[in-house]
Amino acid sequence: MATTTATVSITSNDLTPGSALSVSASSTLMKAGLTTGLNQMESGVMNIPTSIEFRLGPLATQAGPVADNTHNIGSYLYICNKSTDNTYWVDWGIHETMMGRLYAGDWMFIPWNASDDDAEIEIEANTGTNSIEWAFFNSTVALPTAAA
Amino acid sequence: MPTLTPTLTLTSSDVTSDELNFSVTDSLTVTAPSQSLSTVVADTTGANTILKAASSAVTYIFIRHTGTTDGSTGTSQLLALENTDNTQFGSLKAGEWCFIPHLSGSLGIQLQSASGSIQAEYGYWTAS
Numbered sequence: 001m002a003t004t005t006a007t008v009s010i011t012s013n014d015l016t017p018g019s020a021l022s023v024s025a026s027s028t029l030m031k032a033g034l035t036t037g038l039n040q041m042e043s044g045v046m047n048i049p050t051s052i053e054f055r056l057g058p059l060a061t062q063a064g065p066v067a068d069n070t071h072n073i074g075s076y077l078y079i080c081n082k083s084t085d086n087t088y089w090v091d092w093g094i095h096e097t098m099m100g101r102l103y104a105g106d107w108m109f110i111p112w113n114a115s116d117d118d119a120e121i122e123i124e125a126n127t128g129t130n131s132i133e134w135a136f137f138n139s140t141v142a143l144p145t146a147a148a
Numbered sequence: 149m150p151t152l153t154p155t156l157t158l159t160s161s162d163v164t165s166d167e168l169n170f171s172v173t174d175s176l177t178v179t180a181p182s183q184s185l186s187t188v189v190a191d192t193t194g195a196n197t198i199l200k201a202a203s204s205a206v207t208y209i210f211i212r213h214t215g216t217t218d219g220s221t222g223t224s225q226l227l228a229l230e231n232t233d234n235t236q237f238g239s240l241k242a243g244e245w246c247f248i249p250h251l252s253g254s255l256g257i258q259l260q261s262a263s264g265s266i267q268a269e270y271g272y273w274t275a276s
Contacts, residue, residue: 004160004168008247010210015150015273016184023185023271025212025245041163078158080172091251094237101206101251103275107172109156110229110238110246119237133172135158 002039004029004137006076006109029076029137038076043135045082048090048125056121056134076137077121080107083130090132091124104130149276152176154208154247176208179276185210189218189267194230194260199270201256202232206275209250209257215242217265226262231255240268 010023029038048054056077081090083104090102095118102108113119123132153175160168183200190197200207213227222242229238229246232255238246239262250257250272259268 002160002163004158004163006245007157007159008210008245009155009157010152010247010271011155012150012152012178015152015178015182021152021185023210025210027241027244030241039163041168078156092249094231094235097231097233097235097255098252099231099237099255100249102249103206105174106176106249107154107156107174108246108248110248111240111244113228113236113239137163 003037004041006078008109038137041135041137043133045131045133047129047131048123049129050125050127053122053124056123056136075112076109077112078107078109078133078135079123080133081105081130082133083128085128088125088127088130090130091126093122093124094118095120095122149177149179152178152208152273154210156247176273177276178208178273180274182273183271185269185271187214187219187267187269188259189265190227190259190261191265192261192263194228194234194258195232197259197268198232199257199259200250200272202252202254203250203256203274204253206249206251207272208275209248209272210245210270211240211248211259212245212269213240213242214267214269216267219267223264223266225264225266227266227268228260228262230258230260232258236260
């Protein structure tokens with residue numbers, strides 16, 4: 001099984017006088033409830049226009065290549081707003097609930113729990129067309145079914 | 149204004165034939181309020197462990213499951229990440245972490261253990 005490692009460092013030399021901040025954490029991305037590594041990923045870069053809500057990743061109930069192989073499992077999601085204009089941003093949320101905002105250059109990483117379709121990750125660009133880089137790690141990434 | 153530098157590195161030598169190895173770094177100008185790296189013990193009621201109240205400013209939140217109930221006793225229970233409307237958007241296994249740019253004028257961020265207690269480490273910093 002694949003071994004994928006996510007590491008974060010958060011540093012600041014001037015946040016607290018006399019005490020530099022230096023946080024570091026690392027974890028291996030595992031299948032839900034198991035000690036085996038995730039072995040499927042999707043990634044890409046997209047330009048998203050304003051005023052349209054887009055979904056990242058599959059729906060929890062979206063069928064996979066094997067019967068009952070749905071996406072109701074733990075996953076990991078990385079999103080980065082690669083826009084370079086500081087007035088641009090992307091709002092992200094869970095279904096219709098806004099959760100946060102990625103300004104140009106900002107990134108996020110969450111162990112996303114695709115527990116049901118209402119847990120879908122939505123993103124919406126503001127100000128102008130934003131460039132989004134993303135990666136989605138999962139144990140059951142499915143390709144769309146081909147047209148008949 | 150202080151500057152915060154968060155860096156994410158994702159690596160894998162075998163998830164694809166093209167080795168995965170990239171880093172992304174941001175430079176964030178931050179201001180008050182902030183919460184220095186702290187620990188909290190979450191229980192099975194999310195409302196008991198609200199890390200960050202609703203805010204009209206973007207707040208960068210770091211959360212890590214310490215893998216313990218109290219700093220010493222191990223636990224493998226899942227730690228749910230929720231907004232204060234009890235909507236779960238993720239869950240941390242022991243040792244895992246997340247970094248979230250939060251913004252909601254009506255909903256904050258809270259933690260809830262699947263069972264028993266879980267000690268979490270967290271901090272947040274507000275964008276200026």
